[in-house]
Amino acid sequence: MTLPTIYFILLLVCFIALIPFVKKILRNFHRKRKYTAILKEINLLFQEIDAFKVAKDARIKYEKSLTDLYYGEIDICALLDLLDIASPPQQCVFYDLGSGCGKSAFAVKLNYPHLKVHGIELIEELHDIANQKLHQYLDKNGLAHHDFGLEFIQANILNHNFTHADIIFINATAFSPGTWQQILYKLMQMKCGTKIIITSKTLPSPAFVIRYQAMELMSWGFTSTYIYEKVI
Ligand SMILES: C[S@@+](CC[C@H](N)C(=O)[O-])C[C@H]1O[C@@H](n2cnc3c(N)ncnc32)[C@H](O)[C@@H]1O
Known part of the structure; x- marks a missing residue:
């Protein structure tokens, strides 16, 4: 084999190996363009918020699994695309x-x-931020809370x-196996047809069928993501 042929083969192998990364970059670019207006609004609304620090400081108070x-x-783009796949009626x-x-x-x-969107959060400090941002948005846009259809609830999801x-x-991703068991039990009570979008964990029961599976971007990196449907 001649040297140019070896170079060509090496180049070809590198090119093929890079395809998934290039695909990911292109998908990200396309997503960011698709959701530009929403990303702008969210970034503006939450610009001074460091939820990671708020959560870290508040965690000490709660007697939950570590x-x-x-x-x-x-x-956000990943979540919106997942929801698109779940096709909400x-x-x-x-x-x-x-x-x-x-x-x-x-x-x-x-x-x-x-x-009609509901967010349930246990940590009071995080819930307060969500509520404050909701009212800030409603005031800015002259909207009434009742008609808007977004509600934040401070509660234990269990x-x-x-x-x-x-x-x-x-x-x-962070839920302990014990907590996940209890959530699974609650999900078993859902009606047929309910779609469940989950990161990292799975629903090992014949009551749920996987409709979609992928790796999606989180603040800590890529994570397995599933869309299940309750069928029984
Ligand atoms: C990984 S964060 C997800 C935040 C947001 N949903 C997102 O994906 O961008 C998980 C959140 O669940 C909250 N959490 C954990 N256990 C909970 C429980 N039993 N009830 C309500 N919220 C809980 C944590 O405080 C944390 O804010």
Whole structure:
């Protein structure tokens, strides 16, 4: 084999190896363009908020499993694309279980104005930020809370009834196995047809069927992500 042929083969191998990365970069670029207006609004609204620090400082108060309250955020474009795949019908009820400072629930509301969006968060300090940002947005745009259809609830998701939800999002990576078991039990009570978007964890029960599976970007890196449908 001649030297130019070897160079050519090496180049070809490098090119093929780079294809997935190039694809990821292009997808990210395309997503950012698709959701420019929403990203701008969210970045402006939450610009001075450091939810990671707020969560870290507040965690000490709560007697929860060490990892349950670790904070992280899903990439907003990734969540909106996942929701697009779940294709929410009109009049649909969406829940973010563990909604943090409210960014992800806000983004969902802005992209799908017809959805009724609820965010449940245990940490009071994070819940307060979400509520404050909601009222700031409503005031700025002259909107009434009742008509807007975005609500933040400070509660433990393990004690809250969300059986009327049509689509649920759970950024579940940090949940301990014990907590995940209890969440799984609650998800078993959901009605047929409910879609559940989850990061990292799975739903090992014949009551749920995987409709979509991918790796998506979180604040800490790429994570496996699933869309399940409750079928029994
Ligand atoms: C990884 S963060 C996700 C934030 C947001 N949903 C996102 O993806 O950008 C998980 C959140 O769940 C909250 N959390 C953990 N256990 C909870 C519980 N039992 N009830 C309500 N919220 C809980 C944590 O405090 C944290 O804010």
